[in-house]
Amino acid sequence: MKIFRYFKSLTLKELLKGMTVTGKYFFKRKFTIRYPEEKTPKSDRFRGLHALRRYENGEERCIACKLCEAVCPALAITIDSEQREDGSRRTTKYEIDLFKCIYCGFCEESCPVDSIVLTDIHEFHFESEGKNVLDKAQLLEIGDMREKEVAESRKNDAEYR
Amino acid sequence: MIIDQVWLVVWTLLKIVAIVLPLIIVVAYLTYAERRVIGFMQGRMGPNRVGLFGFKLWGLAQPFADTFKLLLKEIIFPAKANKFLFLMAPVITLATAFAAWAVVPFADGLVLADINAGLVYILAMTSLGVYGVIIAGWASNSKYAILGALRSAAQIVSYEIAMGFALVGVLIAAGSLNLTDIVNTQAGGVGHWFFLPLFPLFVIYFISGVAETNRAPFDVAEGESEIVAGFHVEYSGAAFALFFLGEYANMIMISALTAIMFLGGWYSPFTGDSWIAQPSIFWFFMKTGFFLLLYLWFRATFPRFRYDQIMRLGWKIFIPITIFWIMVVAVLKVYHIGPWFN
Numbered sequence: 001m002k003i004f005r006y007f008k009s010l011t012l013k014e015l016l017k018g019m020t021v022t023g024k025y026f027f028k029r030k031f032t033i034r035y036p037e038e039k040t041p042k043s044d045r046f047r048g049l050h051a052l053r054r055y056e057n058g059e060e061r062c063i064a065c066k067l068c069e070a071v072c073p074a075l076a077i078t079i080d081s082e083q084r085e086d087g088s089r090r091t092t093k094y095e096i097d098l099f100k101c102i103y104c105g106f107c108e109e110s111c112p113v114d115s116i117v118l119t120d121i122h123e124f125h126f127e128s129e130g131k132n133v134l135d136k137a138q139l140l141e142i143g144d145m146r147e148k149e150v151a152e153s154r155k156n157d158a159e160y161r
Numbered sequence: 162m163i164i165d166q167v168w169l170v171v172w173t174l175l176k177i178v179a180i181v182l183p184l185i186i187v188v189a190y191l192t193y194a195e196r197r198v199i200g201f202m203q204g205r206m207g208p209n210r211v212g213l214f215g216f217k218l219w220g221l222a223q224p225f226a227d228t229f230k231l232l233l234k235e236i237i238f239p240a241k242a243n244k245f246l247f248l249m250a251p252v253i254t255l256a257t258a259f260a261a262w263a264v265v266p267f268a269d270g271l272v273l274a275d276i277n278a279g280l281v282y283i284l285a286m287t288s289l290g291v292y293g294v295i296i297a298g299w300a301s302n303s304k305y306a307i308l309g310a311l312r313s314a315a316q317i318v319s320y321e322i323a324m325g326f327a328l329v330g331v332l333i334a335a336g337s338l339n340l341t342d343i344v345n346t347q348a349g350g351v352g353h354w355f356f357l358p359l360f361p362l363f364v365i366y367f368i369s370g371v372a373e374t375n376r377a378p379f380d381v382a383e384g385e386s387e388i389v390a391g392f393h394v395e396y397s398g399a400a401f402a403l404f405f406l407g408e409y410a411n412m413i414m415i416s417a418l419t420a421i422m423f424l425g426g427w428y429s430p431f432t433g434d435s436w437i438a439q440p441s442i443f444w445f446f447m448k449t450g451f452f453l454l455l456y457l458w459f460r461a462t463f464p465r466f467r468y469d470q471i472m473r474l475g476w477k478i479f480i481p482i483t484i485f486w487i488m489v490v491a492v493l494k495v496y497h498i499g500p501w502f503n
Contacts, residue, residue: 030205031205
């Protein structure tokens with residue numbers, strides 16, 4: 001009956017129902033993460049800023065095989081290599097352009113000695129032109145800084161790989 | 162003699178300042194409350210960052226940060242805009258919104274101008290406010306602005322009628338146009354408040370008020386999803402701040418008027434001898450605050466009406482209902498029928 005519909009809409013029933021819903025949400029727990037103080041948990045596979053790792057005796061892992069340079073889909077990695085005095089092959093230049101990098105993690109997967117890794121650092125910025133290119137010294141420094149976390153997350157993730 | 166007259170002017174000016182300054186602060190915190198309440202209703206936190214001297218204070222300094230930002234920004238004039246009218250429009254909106262407060266009684270005797278035609282004065286002032294919107298839309302020389310202005314004009318003309326009729330009901334029930342008298346006829350507990358015998362008019366008055374102030378769900382004049390920001394697209398800086406101030410002052414105005422005319426103004430809902438049962442300005446503010454919360458609640462809940470639905474609601478539903486109820490009230494009043502009019 002049309003007339004009943006009119007009276008039903010005059011009671012504002014549906015509108016009040018909607019207001020009850022929003023009224024309930026007013027008192028519910030909020031979903032907001034207050035960012036700098038609170039952070040969401042990060043996966044062990046998180047792909048953030050790059051780092052070059054060392055062995056425990058301090059020797060750098062990278063053997064300049066250039067697999068990462070070859071696999072990089074964005075051509076963000078540039079490597080030059082030379083023979084060191086002790087006869088081993090080492091990089092003289094290892095640069096990653098972070099503007100080109102798409103953080104796909106192929107470099108890490110291709111590395112035979114687990115040298116290049118993606119850490120969980122995602123809060124970084126550049127303050128002047130050219131700072132977007134990380135050189136070998138910077139990458140090794142990040143690696144030294146984050147070695148413990150990197151080793152930990154690789155260990156946690158190993159059994160699922 | 163002259164000193165008396167000078168003193169009268171100074172005293173009146175002081176009273177005006179005593180009304181306008183708190184009003185501006187309430188407007189500032191209403192914007193804060195709006196963002197907080199709507200945020201809470203949507204499962205968010207709302208602004209909770211800006212504080213003073215390193216204390217966060219739940220973001221309570223946010224409105225001041227916003228105000229100073231707006232005041233420091235440049236006012237941009239659109240090409241070929243009528244500069245005089247472009248600047249006059251926000252002034253008209255703000256001036257009418259503030260002028261209407263002259264006759265609002267905050268408590269018994271606590272009123273700037275206790276005039277006999279208070280209700281008519283308020284209707285006149287709130288209707289004049291639409292000129293600010295229309296002139297702003299026209300002077301902006303922008304298609305979105307003119308569309309917003311046209312929508313606003315049509316909407317306010319439509320809802321002004323329903324609103325006026327709702328007030329006629331109050332007028333019949335109270336037998337006076339003076340707002341203080343209207344409140345005083347509602348003395349004597351909740352049962353004597355006008356929202357009971359005039360319930361349909363009460364609902365229609367508040368909904369029309371929401372439409373009059375161009376607030377959600379009747380905010381087609383702004384309609385950010387269709388016509389960007391409607392009549393004030395081209396406004397920036399302090400001119401925009403004035404529109405903002407006017408809009409929120411009008412919201413508080415409508416809330417205060419609903420409290421005065423239907424919920425017994427400063428009278429307490431309780432009976433007895435304790436302080437809480439005494440009529441006081443506290444109850445006036447509580448009732449006004451309740452309606453302001455409803456404004457925010459509506460905005461958090463309802464999607465915007467389609468334009469033709471607004472027109473249908475105004476002309477084909479509200480006006481017939483108000484006319485019908487005016488007749489009911491008139492009959493009850495003339496023949497002294499019922500629990501309220503004997």
